[in-house]
Amino acid sequence: MHKRGKSNAICTLHTNHTKKYYRTCLHTPFHWFIYIIFAKTFCFALSTFLQVKSLSMMNSSDPPFYEIYKTLIEEGLGKAQKPIIDKPSIIQECELPMIDLSKLRLGGVEREECMEDIAKASREWGFFQVMNHGIPMEVLEEIRLEEVNVFQRPFVEKIGEKFLNLSPGSYRWGTPSATCIHQLSWSEALHISLEDISGSLTGTPLSSTVEQYSELVLKLAQKLAEILAEKLGYKSTFFQETCVPSSCYLRMNRYPPCPISPGLFGLMPHTDSDFLTILSQDEVGGLQLVKDGKWIAVKPNPQALVINIGDFFQAWSNGIYKSVEHRVVANEHAERFSTAFFVCPIKDAVIQICGEPPKYRPFSYQEYRRQVHKDVKNLGQKVGLARFLVGAT
Numbered sequence: 001m002h003k004r005g006k007s008n009a010i011c012t013l014h015t016n017h018t019k020k021y022y023r024t025c026l027h028t029p030f031h032w033f034i035y036i037i038f039a040k041t042f043c044f045a046l047s048t049f050l051q052v053k054s055l056s057m058m059n060s061s062d063p064p065f066y067e068i069y070k071t072l073i074e075e076g077l078g079k080a081q082k083p084i085i086d087k088p089s090i091i092q093e094c095e096l097p098m099i100d101l102s103k104l105r106l107g108g109v110e111r112e113e114c115m116e117d118i119a120k121a122s123r124e125w126g127f128f129q130v131m132n133h134g135i136p137m138e139v140l141e142e143i144r145l146e147e148v149n150v151f152q153r154p155f156v157e158k159i160g161e162k163f164l165n166l167s168p169g170s171y172r173w174g175t176p177s178a179t180c181i182h183q184l185s186w187s188e189a190l191h192i193s194l195e196d197i198s199g200s201l202t203g204t205p206l207s208s209t210v211e212q213y214s215e216l217v218l219k220l221a222q223k224l225a226e227i228l229a230e231k232l233g234y235k236s237t238f239f240q241e242t243c244v245p246s247s248c249y250l251r252m253n254r255y256p257p258c259p260i261s262p263g264l265f266g267l268m269p270h271t272d273s274d275f276l277t278i279l280s281q282d283e284v285g286g287l288q289l290v291k292d293g294k295w296i297a298v299k300p301n302p303q304a305l306v307i308n309i310g311d312f313f314q315a316w317s318n319g320i321y322k323s324v325e326h327r328v329v330a331n332e333h334a335e336r337f338s339t340a341f342f343v344c345p346i347k348d349a350v351i352q353i354c355g356e357p358p359k360y361r362p363f364s365y366q367e368y369r370r371q372v373h374k375d376v377k378n379l380g381q382k383v384g385l386a387r388f389l390v391g392a393t
């Protein structure tokens with residue numbers, strides 16, 4: 001009795017110690033059982049995730065931004081003392097000057113006022129939007145649909161040499177030359193030379209939509225260019241003669257959602273190397289431009305077209321019309337589409353400077369593009385018109 005009592009007491013003591021030990025270490029057999037089940041479930045979930053991910057990578061249409069630019073992004077986010085892009089709260093959203101082009105048809109004072117509004121916006125903003133622009137909504141919808149289809153193709157197909165029979169390099173994504181996070185554009189684009197449309201692309205649905213859209217947009221651009229020339233006192237046929245369909249470009253842009261916070265550029269800050277750019281965009285927004293030294297966000301209006309002055313018009317007008325820096329900020333949740341039509345002159349067209357004394361020296365389109373390529377290659381960025389200022393070395 002006594003012995004049993006003693007051994008019971010020892011047993012109880014032991015059990016109590018063990019319990020205490022287990023309680024502090026959380027290593028009861030039951031816990032081990034739970035750990036093993038948890039570990040097995042975790043491994044299974046991880047391997048399923050990796051398999052699904054690699055399968056989806058094979059079929060995915062999204063470019064592998066994060067995989068390819070991982071180091072650059074992680075280094076950039078680690079080092080960034082301040083956000084990559086200024087805080088959205090300090091960027092004001094505003095509506096661009098809206099110009100109703102139906103007034104041009106009314107003639108008289110209304111026409112004059114409309115022409116003055118176009119010139120004023122080009123002098124003060126370098127940007128404006130137009131309504132009643134003559135491009136039917138169905139055509140805008142068709143080009144958007146075509147754009148969605150193009151970008152939905154698997155990524156491996158898009159980077160293929162023969163993608164849609166376009167010239168090599170027509171499909172672009174990210175920024176291959178980026179050396180820091182500020183130079184990375186979180187977007188993909190199809191840069192279509194309209195020469196391809198009448199050549200290798202003939203007969204495809206993409207070609208007929210692009211052809212129809214481009215014809216209407218170029219007509220609109222030529223009308224605007226003539227008004228801008230007239231407002232400077234020139235009755236010029238220069239734009240009709242030098243900006244022909246085969247010298248222009250259409251760029252379809254897709255900005256996938258960008259999960260990286262505090263946000264990256266969808267498109268880096270830049271000015272356009274052309275006479276005029278005509279942009280149609282969806283309702284997502286993200287376009288920003290510099291006005292009076294500050295970045296402002298453009299309120300999107302999918303029914304209107306956004307027009308901006310390019311470098312050549314700034315040079316041609318001797319600096320009166322402004323080629324303004326703009327950029328796109330990537331959206332964390334929504335994808336965005338836009339279509340930009342670049343009105344460019346034929347290669348050897350010489351851009352004369354209309355104004356006294358001329359601020360820039362005359363240069364050809366070819367010369368300008370070569371210089372831009374050279375600067376991007378050597379300096380990582382475009383220098384632009386500053387290279388062509390009279391007296392610049």
Ligand SMILES: O=C(O)CCC(=O)C(=O)O
Nearest residue numbers: 251253281287328338340
């Ligand atoms: O997508 C946009 O809003 C702007 C596109 C643009 O600036 C360009 O393609 O040059």
Ligand SMILES: [Fe+2]
Nearest residue numbers: 270271272326
């Ligand atoms: Fe642009």
